[in-house]
Amino acid sequence: MNDDTIQKLEETAARVKKFRPGHPALQILSGRAPTFASALDQRFSFTVYTPSSHDFHGPELPLVVAVHGTARKAGELIDWMASFAEEHRCVVLAPLFPCGIIDFADVHNYKEILYRSIRFDHILLSMVDQAAYIWRIRTDKFFMHGFSGGGQFCHRFFYLHPHRLLGLSIGAPGRITVPNTQHAWPLGVSNIQEVFEMDYGPDFRQMSEVPVHFVVGEKDTSTKMIESKNEFEEGSTRLERIQILRDSWTRIGVRSTLSIVPGVKHEGKKCLPAVLSFLAPLLDAVERAA
Structure with a gap:
């Protein structure tokens, strides 16, 4: 500003x-x-x-940022x-x-x-x-959650600003960015410095210090809206992709939990109780430390 x-x-x-x-x-x-x-x-x-x-x-008071979906x-x-x-x-x-910023049909x-x-x-x-x-x-630091399109935003935000987060919950992203240095953004992070004009790449050590939660419905298996853009994109459903993202972050040291909500499709409201169960003890710890 x-x-x-x-x-x-x-x-x-x-x-x-x-x-x-x-x-x-x-x-x-x-x-x-x-x-x-x-x-x-x-x-x-x-x-x-x-x-x-x-x-x-x-x-x-502590802040929770909640990012909407599409x-x-x-x-x-x-x-x-x-x-x-x-x-x-x-x-x-x-x-x-x-929607419709610059390109009126964009969502x-x-x-x-x-x-x-x-x-x-x-x-x-x-x-x-x-x-x-x-x-x-x-x-200076806050909590963040996003589901679907919000899950896409939140996990990519994490690569850029891990030092700003006290906890992160990622819900059912349709497309994912893995910490792969062989592929360009947004599939991987090989060119993240150039894309975002950064002096350095993602700080995996800082990312590993933030509690992370993944959540997806057990029946979130529709491929509608998430067809692969190229041959390197793994997983054909949100259920598969969120597990691929979690596994890729585990390999770089990120601590996380995964909630697969029984009987639920791509429904953010029905996944929210798992999100709040993740956030509650973290917020209570902040209050105790205040």
Whole structure:
């Protein structure tokens, strides 16, 4: 964000701090907040849920970022996780990356992180920073979950920013990027430095320090929408591909658990209890350490 935008956000933060408890503005910003345009790029937006334990003048609460799938149901994610946020005293932020950015027929833009010069990882990180000017949240490190298209985004984000994550849950990605240095992005990571203008490649050591969870439905075996783009792509179903991704990360030292949800197809809501079971002890540990 440029200096002018940061100044405006600082002015916003100063106004919020002046509001007394019970002020109408604070009531609107509490619980399920309205949707906010991204200060970095107003084509994108986000919404936030804060638990009743949140205090605009109190301590910072841990943050869970929940990334939508191709259908862009960001609001549903907030609703599904509200009671969890209350119980575990965390804030949930859900970005919205609309379809039809530049190419009006496009539905995939954010999944591979870089699209038509747009860095969706930078967009998300700027949303986290922006939210911290209003709500009391920890921004240096946070938790992340995404299902389907969101699972694609999250596991690729991990290659770029493992130092920002306290825990990561990846749900049923249709396409995967394995830590293969023989293939180019997004199939592998051989050219990740050039693609993302990095001084170094993925830090597998830092990745190994982050608790990781994989989740997929037992019956998530449809090949619709995930046909292979080339001969090197392994696995024909989401169930197969998530296990391939997990195994490839195990080989580079990443600790993980895999939840295969019985009787479930490609259904994010039905997989969510496994995600929350993974996140709960991690959030409780953060609270105990505070």
